[in-house]
Amino acid sequence: MSQDTLFDKVWDLHKVSSLPGGSDQIFIGLHLIHEVTSPQAFGALKDKNLKVKFPDRTVATVDHIVPTDNQSRPFKDNLAEQMIATLEKNCLEHKIRFFNIGSGNQGIVHVVAPELGLTQPGMTIACGDSHTSTHGAFGSIAFGIGTSQVRDVLASQTIAMNKLKVRQIWCENKLSNGVYAKDLVLHIINKLGVKAGVGFAYEFAGPAIDALSMEERMTICNMSIEGGARCGYINPDDKTFNYIKNKLCAPKNEHWGKALTWWKSLKSDDDSIYDDVIKIDASKIEPTVTWGITPGQSIGISQQIPLLDDLSPNDKLVAEEAYEYMSFNPGQSIKDIPVEVCFIGSCTNGRISDLRIAAKVLKGKKVSKNVKAFVVPGSEKVANEAKQEGLDKIFKDSGFQWRDPGCSMCLAMNSDKLIGNQVSASSSNRNFKGRQGSPSGRTLLMSPAMVAAAAINGKVSDVREFINL
Amino acid sequence: MKSKFSPPIGKISRIDGQCISLIGDDIDTDRIIPARFLKCVSFDSLGESVFEDDRKTLKGSHPFDLEKNKNAIILIVNSNFGCGSSREHAPQALMRWGIKAIIGESFADIFYSNCIAIGIPCFTLPKKSIEEIQNYCDNQFLFLEIDLENSLAKSKDLTLNIEIKETTRKMFLSGEWDATSTLMENENLIENKFNQLPYIKFNTDLAI
Structure with missing residues (x-):
């Protein structure tokens, strides 16, 4: 304990x-x-x-x-x-x-x-x-x-x-x-x-x-x-x-x-006891994208969608469901998968720093003509701050729609929804079946910078190739 | 929705009825009740929309659409059932469809506490046992008699040692799963706690 x-x-x-x-x-x-x-x-x-x-x-x-x-x-x-x-x-x-x-x-x-x-x-x-x-x-x-x-x-x-x-x-x-x-x-x-x-x-x-x-x-x-x-x-x-x-x-x-x-006085004591400790090496992580129907089904941008045999027995049932729902093939690269909708927003990544980094990627560039892209600031404060910094203009000039604050297409309770089996690049938190408003809609979760990169290329891209970050 | 819905009240010690099996890991609450059905100010009409999108996709062959399951009250699921959104609409929809208890490999935390709060006991069994029950349900009717007092589920040819957290089991047996009145009994302790917390004094401007 x-x-x-x-x-x-x-x-x-x-x-x-x-x-x-x-x-x-x-x-x-x-x-x-x-x-x-x-x-x-x-x-x-x-x-x-x-x-x-x-x-x-x-x-x-x-x-x-x-x-x-x-x-x-x-x-x-x-x-x-x-x-x-x-x-x-x-x-x-x-x-x-x-x-x-x-x-x-x-x-x-x-x-x-x-x-x-x-x-x-x-x-x-x-x-x-x-x-x-x-x-x-x-x-x-x-x-x-x-x-x-x-x-x-x-x-x-x-x-x-x-x-x-x-x-x-x-x-x-x-x-x-x-x-x-x-x-x-x-x-x-x-x-x-x-x-x-x-x-x-x-x-x-x-x-x-x-x-x-x-x-x-x-x-x-x-x-x-x-x-x-x-x-x-x-x-x-x-x-x-x-x-x-x-x-x-x-x-x-x-x-x-x-x-x-x-x-x-609140922080954990140096000699505090945990029920479990896990170590992660942050330096080894690439830009990461989900390929499936749970937020755990993700890979680095240079990797391929895992083969069934590479997964642990407990992950196989959901993986098979994911291959079918997403219509992606095991072994396929995540990079270059075409996207049709790009969404920046949500309680995960709808804050001013998220908008700043996405705007930095988008500045002077245009959203692919095959993509519907929109940005929903997380709050009125975020929206106002972004406007003061001219971020709204960068988004609009690139072809993003600039919207008013709310949860929007993270869970699609308003009119912002995927249509049919559209693929979205989304800065939100859930890629569940039907999560973004269409019962067959497909969500790829990624960082706001990666969503911006996907919007420009019309496909999943490595944001590190875009600008000197 | 077979008969008029009445929510559970008071002590819950036995649940006897037919099982319905739903196969799949990580079935999230968006699937149990898609977000568009959350546009409501009461839970009353949620029962008919449970698993709406999955059911439409399967065109009548979803377990919740099968004629043989229409009177089922005990849901058999796999692991991490109810993950994702905290929406109580999910167990409310299941309950209003007719579900009174759930047996699974494991449950997501918030879903589990929502189930307790509305009077749906959730039990766990090892993966192998769940799969056996699900196979059985595919081929024939399975009626279980759930006995919370002894944490047992029995049918005519099977006895299962279903597991439930001891705290949860006691709450169902005593009726304290409906927590509001129990919590409010400690009014003095709550007032004391409020007065002791350092930050209440730091934030004097929260009132309107």
Whole structure:
């Protein structure tokens, strides 16, 4: 059993009680909600005649269903309009702070909370969304929950949960040029498998992690869940504290110093005990692309889609399903596979640094005429910052459509969808069957820089051949 | 959706009924209920859309479309079932279709806790046993009597030592899987915790 890790410290601090069945009752320091997984929870409160216990500890925004081409109200899609209206009503009724469209702070919940300074080290953070693990980048313990647990958090600010085991993923050396956090996390998931993290929290550590910016760290923690770990985190350091400082909801004045002292005490002790430790050599990783129907089915850009015989017995069933669904052949190179749609955005890679690197690749170049390409900033803040830097112009000049913020084609709950069996190069997090809105659509996950390169060539390409990165 | 849906309440100690087998590893919640069906403010109508895209692709031969499975209530699955999105819509859709318990090789974490929270016990068995059951289901009806008290599943010619986390098993037997009231009983402890947490004092401006 793990001891003295950040996870242990934060868990123990938030433990309210041991429940009769043997699980722990955990206090949730920050609860984030959005329009998709909260309405039924508010409905259940009403049915049980319950109130929101600590309205100040819940913050809302709208992201999953928002259109990205025209956000004027009412939305064209009646169901989407009904969902945002329900969230507005619930927030008003229960006095919950809501960052709505046009507030300047709306966006994907996992982009918005960090940029507002809501996400801080040492907190427990829950949200009805599996990518809540993103917030672990700040040394918080953050995990996705279902709607019944959203109800429980609203009603009691606590949930019932079994303590997770802790696996440290030690990333040695540094990523090479043209290789990004997305490549690193795809590589980790490939090496460990999509279910290795079940029952675990992942602690990402080592020189390669220390070298990452906060936004890159968010990309890593964001995809913990794709490796089966509902929680992933990184010990906070000066980069963490500098990122938070002066944000809207960051501790101010005399509170800042106190917060800093406390945050510094949280990191895993040098002699802490882990349930498991895995080592990864970051310097050996290439730009990485998925070829199949799980985020674990990825290869380096110079590699070929694996043969069935090269896979472990446990991976064969899904591999066969993937060959058939993707219509790719075992042994085929991933490079040069034609793409028809290119999507840059999502809670994984829709932040300003993601847009900057993609724009750097695209500057002065044109998107292939066979490709529909669009970029969806992760938040209104990201969009505004990008505009100030002229990134929107670079995207538009290259042939990318510039959209308004939201989750968009990561999960295709709005009108941004693949058609038929189109192949998309996507900076998002899931390549599941049908994930991007068409039951036969095919998704290749990669870094935003690689999506930009694919957009220019109209096929999967090695971004390292494009520019001196 | 054979009869009017009524959600489980209270203690759950036995689940007896027909099994339905669904073969495949890493079946994610997008497949269980595609995202377009999440545009709703209630779970009520999700049952008919469970596995919608997979079912359409298989044109009537998906296990959830087979006449022989229409009364099944125990789902038999392989490994990492329910991975991906945290959408509770997935187990809600399964439950509203008629599923009352799931036996599999392994389950994704969030899906598993969502199942507990809505009253669907999930059990595990080794890969080999699951495959045997799935083969059996392909050829004939399999009725299982699940006994949570003793962690056993029995049919006329088979007895299985199904596994379930001890904490989860106790929650179903006591009825505390429906956690809200249990959690709220500790109101004083919750207030104390709120007052003890260092960061609550750091962030005084969260209120509207």
